[in-house]
Amino acid sequence: MDLVRGPRSSLNLELSVGPGPIDVMLHPPPYQSEFHSNRYSPTNNKERNQTSVLEAKLTKMNEENKILSEQLDMYYEKYMTLKSKIDDRTNNCSSPTEDQQNEASPSKKRRTRNDLIIKFNNTGAERLDEAFQNESPPPSQEGFKSYLEEIKPKVTKIVMQTDPADSSLVVKDGYQWRKYGQKVTRDNPSPRAYFRCSFAPSCPVKKKVQRSAEDKSLIVVTYEGEHNHGHPSTCLSENRVLSCYTANSTSGSTITLDLTQHGLKPNMERACHEIQNQEFQTVLVKQMASSLTKDPGFTAALANAISGKIFENFSDVSLD
DNA sequence: CGTCTTTGACCCGCGC
DNA sequence: GCGCGGGTCAAAGACG
Numbered sequence: 539m540d541l542v543r544g545p546r547s548s549l550n551l552e553l554s555v556g557p558g559p560i561d562v563m564l565h566p567p568p569y570q571s572e573f574h575s576n577r578y579s580p581t582n583n584k585e586r587n588q589t590s591v592l593e594a595k596l597t598k599m600n601e602e603n604k605i606l607s608e609q610l611d612m613y614y615e616k617y618m619t620l621k622s623k624i625d626d627r628t629n630n631c632s633s634p635t636e637d638q639q640n641e642a643s644p645s646k647k648r649r650t651r652n653d654l655i656i657k658f659n660n661t662g663a664e665r666l667d668e669a670f671q672n673e674s675p676p677p678s679q680e681g682f683k684s685y686l687e688e689i690k691p692k693v694t695k696i697v698m699q700t701d702p703a704d705s706s707l708v709v710k711d712g713y714q715w716r717k718y719g720q721k722v723t724r725d726n727p728s729p730r731a732y733f734r735c736s737f738a739p740s741c742p743v744k745k746k747v748q749r750s751a752e753d754k755s756l757i758v759v760t761y762e763g764e765h766n767h768g769h770p771s772t773c774l775s776e777n778r779v780l781s782c783y784t785a786n787s788t789s790g791s792t793i794t795l796d797l798t799q800h801g802l803k804p805n806m807e808r809a810c811h812e813i814q815n816q817e818f819q820t821v822l823v824k825q826m827a828s829s830l831t832k833d834p835g836f837t838a839a840l841a842n843a844i845s846g847k848i849f850e851n852f853s854d855v856s857l858d
Numbered sequence: 859c860g861t862c863t864t865t866g867a868c869c870c871g872c873g874c
Numbered sequence: 875g876c877g878c879g880g881g882t883c884a885a886a887g888a889c890g
Contacts (some may be wrong), residue, residue, distance in 0.1 A: 717863060719882060732881070737861090746881095 576840040694761040701755070707731040707747040709759050715745065726751040 698709060707729070716736035722729045728749035743763040750756035834849040 716861090718884095721880065721882095722862075724879065730880090 539782075576837070692762070692764050696759045696761070697750070698757045698759060699755060707749070707757065709745075709757060711749055713737055713743075723748070728754070735765060738765075741766050793842050 539572055574619040646769055713735055714737040715733035717733050719732040720729050721732070726748060726783050728746040728751065733745045733747065735743040735745075743761060743765050745762070748760075750758055
């Protein structure tokens, strides 16, 4: 789960961030090794001056890169420290016994009740989170353990803004769904619709769609399981996603937290599950990429770094 | 005609 | 054991 940084050695772009040397980017300098080789011999003073200017810029960029790398290392260390603390806490608080592991089959009712919440953004999600938390009492330690043991399929809840006048429970998320049931539940006068993914016959994913009891303009979509096929459409949704919270995922590396331990604040719980949630990670990466690419300084620096890398590689090849 | 939606019946787990 | 409630099935109808 190295979201913050991937393998450090392979992802070192040596970026130069700051006032972008766009002229350098547009007219990339000769690769660095060439400055120190005998093969590079400027023929006049003008070229010599340009070379020294470029060399100075390169030196400055290298210094900036060094500073940024050190800062990155510092943040990475802090991240790893926090991560190890979370892992320690996880191992201490949630080590189910063999009997507990051999408990009876999962109860779907309890699974739904113990859904965890991830705050997706701040636009309206806060209110929903509060409503959802008030609805569900804080899970006891036993309840949370059994919750962790019981659930198998990935459960994701999404709240969408729709027209309250529109009574249909159709949510366009790009996948193809087949409705197989509808039921009026006790806690909500609005009917709950049950859908199965019909894009692939063997796809195990189901979804439940129901209007929020508190706000009719909101539709709560609960996805269970993971698609065993690609996304049939690049269109994610025509509706506005207000918030997203998810329950535990399938097998694999999971973070287990004892929510009854008071030392762990709800924000921390949320943060841990945010990190754990693969979909959230994808969205986060997209948002980061989007905000970074909007920054002209970053794009210039990135282009500069990439061009520098290309020339460096070219240098290595040509010297070989 | 094939696919999808509707809807009542049925199944199953849970609490009492 | 019984009732309740959520989830699923499947027949019938609608629709393109």
